[in-house]
Amino acid sequence: MINHTINAVQDPYRMVSRTTLLLLLGFTLFLLTFPVSAKTITDDQKIIYIDDQIRFADGLVSRGHHDLAIAEYLRLTEKFANDPLVAEAWVQLAEAYAAKKDFKKAFAAFNTFFTKFSKSRILPAAHLKYALVLYKTGIEGNKTKALDLLNKLKSQSANPVVIQDAAGFHLGKLYLAEKRDAEAFSEFNIVASKKIEKSPQDDFRVTSLIELVKIHKQRKEGAEALRLLSGIINNSNLSQELSLRLHWLTGELYFDAAQYQKAADVFAKLAILFSKSPVAKDAIYKRLQAIYMLKDYAKVISEIDRLIKNRQIADSGWERFYLMKASSLSNLNFKKKAIESLKSVMSKSKESAMLQFAAYKYVEIQLQQGELRSALNLMNQYIEKPSFSRDGVRDMVVLITDYCGADEGEKLLRKAIKTIPANSKNVTLLNLKLAALLIKAGKADEALNLYRSIAEEDLKEFLPYALMGEAQALEKMRKIEDAAAKYKLLIKTFPQSELYSEAMLRIGVMFLADKKQWNTSMVYFSEVIKRFPEKPVAMLATFYQGYLAFYKKDYKTAKQILAKLRNRKQLTPDLHQDVKIYLLWTLLRLKEIDASILIFNSTKNQGRLLAHAVTSFVNELGTALIKKNPSAAQLCFNELLRRQQRQAQQLGYIGLSAIAMQKGDAVKGIELLRKSVKLQGDLKTTTEAILLLGNLLVERGKDQEAVLVFEQSLDNPYNKKYAAAARLGLAKILAKQDDRLKTANRYAMSVFILSQDKKICSEAMLLSVQISLKMKDKKAAQTTWREFQTRFPELTKTPEAQKIAIQLKK
Secondary structure, eight states, X not given: OGGGGGGXXXXXXXXXXXXXXXXXXXXXXXXXXXXXXXXTOOOHHHHHHHHHHHHHHHHHHHTTOHHHHHHHHHHHHHHTTTOGGGHHHHHHXXXXXXXXXXXXXXXXXXHHHHHHTTTOTTHHHHHHHHHHHHHHTOOHHHHHHHHHHHHHHHHOTTSOHHHHHHHHHHHHHHHHHTTOHHHHHHHHHHHHTSOOOSSTTHHHHHHHHHHHHHHHHHTTOHHHHHHXXXXXXXXXXXXXXXXXXXXXXXXXXXXXXXOHHHHHHHHHHHHHHTTTSTHHHHHHHHHHHHHHXXXXXXXXHHHHHHHHHTTTTOSTTHHHHHHHXXXXXXXXXXXXXXXXXXXXXXXXXXXXXHHHHHHHHHHHHHHHTTOHHHHHHHHHHHHTOTTSOHHHHHHHHHHHHTTSOHHHHHHHHHHHHHTSOTTOHHHHHHHHHHHHHHHHTTOHHHHHHHHHHHHHTTOTTTHHHHHHHHHHHHHHTTOHHHHHHHHHHHHHHOTTSTTHHHHHHHHHHHGGXXXXXXXXXXXXXXHHHHHOTTSHHHHHHHHHHHHHHHHTTOHHHHHHHHHHHHTOTTOOHHHHHHHHHHHHHHHHHTTOHHHHHHHHHHOSOHHHHHHHSOHHHHHHHHHHHTTTOHHHHHHHHHHHHTSSOHHHHHHHHHHHHHHHHHTXXXXXXXXXXXXXXXXXXXXXXXXXXXXXXXXXXXHTXXXXXXXHHHGXXXXXXXXXXXXXXXXXXXXXXXXXXXXGHHHHHHHHHHHHHHOXXXXXXXXXXXXXXXXXXXXXXXXXXXXXXXXXXHHOGGGTTSHHHHHHHHHHHO
C-alpha cells in the first residue's frame, strides 16, 4: 500500500520561471528570444514603456488573469496601432483570447498581426503560436492545418533553428495526441539527436529527448531510456529546471527497474542539488521510498524521525512520511508504534487521501493481529460517516471481507453497498467482490446471476470482469462447455484486457479434466507462455505443462520443466509449493530418492509444504522415506492423521505402522494397523490395511486372528489383487494344518488361476506345489510346476524354486 502515497507528491516542475514554463507547456514565448527593436525609433522612454507594459500583461497571463491581461494588450495596440514595437502584443493578445477559448477574437488578433507586420522578424514564432491555437480549437480541419503548418515551419531552412526545433517538438506532441505514436517518436528523435549547446533551442532538444525517454518508459524499455539519459544528464549547459527533470526521470527509471539503491542515490543527489527548491522534499520522500523497497525499514524510520525532529516535514505533505514510517514499523512487527503514527494522521490530517490510507492501514494492522472485531467497529464508523471517502469505504470493506467468514463477509458487503449511491462504480466493484465471495461460499448460482446483472449495466471497463466471473461460476457448476464459451467470448471481445491471458489459461486448465483434451490444454498453455512471457500467468502455464507431463508419465520432461521453474524468483508462495511438490513427486517416480530427500530437507517449512499437498503425494513421499529418513516419513504420516478424510488417516496409520516395524516394534505396528482397519474410510485402503495386518499377525504366530482378518477381504469388488492376496494369506495359514491342506490348496490355486499379479501368482503357485507334495500328490505338484516354469521362467532360478525342483526329482 505504500505506493498509494505517490499520488500525493507534488509536481516537481511547478516552480520554474515564466518563460521556461510556457516554453515547456506549449505556448512558447519565443518572442522574448527575438527582442523587437525598430531602428527608426529613437524615443527611449517609449521603448521602455512598451516593454514594461508587455511584461506586465505577460505576468497577468502567467497568473491566470486573462481578462486583465487582454485589457493591457488592447491598451497598447490601440495606442500604438501600427508601431512595430507592439507587434509582440498582438500575438500575446491572440494567445490570451485563446486561453479563454475565444477563438474568434484570437484569430482576429493573429490576422491583424499578419496583415500589419508581414515582414516582422518574429513572424515564424507567430506562425508557430498560430498553429498551436488552431489545433486547440479541436476542429478537424483546423487540426489538419496546424499539423501542416508545423511541418512547413520545421522544414524551412530560412527559419531560425529554434523555430525549427520548436515546430518539431510540438509536432511530436500533437502526433502523440493523435495516437500517431510512430510519427511522434520520429519527430522527437530528429530534434533530440541534435547537439546540445548553451542556446535557446537546447530546451526543445532536451525536452524532445525527455519525450523519447517517456515513450521508452511506457514501452517498458527502461534500459534504452537510461542509455539516452546517461549521455546528457551531466551536461553543464543545461538549465536548472531541465537538469532537475532529467535527474528525476533517471531516478524513476531505476525505481521502476527495481534498482532501488541506484534510485535512492539519484534522489539523494536531487535533494542536494535542488535543496532550495520545493522539489527537494519530494526527492527526499522518493529516496526513502526506494530505501523502503530495499526493506531497510530501520533506516527509513530513523531518517523520518530525524526529519520530524528538525521540522523538515512540518508543512504540507507531512502525512506521507508518517504513513511510510507506520508501514515500516508494521513490517518490523512494531504494530503498536505503527498505530501511533497512523493515529497522528487520522487525528490531524485534513487531506482526504491521506486519512483514507491511514484508516486502511490501521484496519490492516488490526486484522493482522487477529483483532477482527476492532477492525469491523472502526470500519463501521467510517461507513456511517458521509464525509469519509466512499473509495475508502470500498477499499476497507474489500480488505476485511478477506478475513471474514463467508456469511459475515456477504453481510458486510451488502451493508456497504447500501451506503454508496446507486449506479456508481464503487457499487459495481463491491458487487464484483460479493459475487466472487459467493462462488467461494458455494453459491455459484447466485454469483452467476449477480455477474449477469453487472454485465447488463454495459460498463465496458467492468464487462471483462463480469464475463470472467460468469465463466468461473459456470465452471464451479460443472457447466464446462458454457464456461469455456464465456472465456472464449472474453478473449474475442476484449483482446486488450488484462484478463485475456488468465482466460486463456483457464480454458487450458478446464480441459485437463478430460484426457482426450490434454493436447488442446497444451496448446493454450504454450500460447500463454509465448504471448505473455513476463506475466505471472506464464509461470502458471509452465507449471501446468510440467503437471501434464507428470500425469502423462513423461517424468523426464516433467523433471526438466519443474526443476527450471523452481529457480524462478517471481513465483508466488502457493505456486512455489506446487512446483516443489510435483518436482518431488516426479523424482519419486524416477526412483531418484536421494535427490528428493535433498530437496525435502532443504525445505524451510516442511509442515507447510505437506499441508499444501494432496494426500496421495504425501503418502507416496512418506513411504519412500521410511528406510532412508524415518523422521521425515513420520512427518508425512502425521500430516495425514491431521486431515479430515478417513482415507488419509488410514494411510497415516499404515505408514506409521511401517515405521514401527522398521524399528522392530511389531506390537505397535499391529496396533496402528488395527486403527486403520477400524476407520473403514476407503475400501481400497481398508483392504490394504487388512492385508498388512493379516500378514503381520501371521509373522507373529497369531494365525487364528489372521484368518479372521483375511476373511474380511476374500471378496473385494474394488480390487481383485487385494482379494487374491487375502486368499493367499489364508492358504499360507491353512497349509500349516494337515487337516486343512485341501482347503489351503484350493485357495492357492484360486489365486494363480484368477489373478494377474506376478508376485502374488508366483508365490501362490510355489505354495500350491509344496501343498501338493505334502499331500503326496506328486502329479498335481508337477503339473503346477510346469505351469510355473512356463509363466515365470525367470523365477525358476530363485533359491525357493530350486528347493522345490529338487523335491520334485526325488
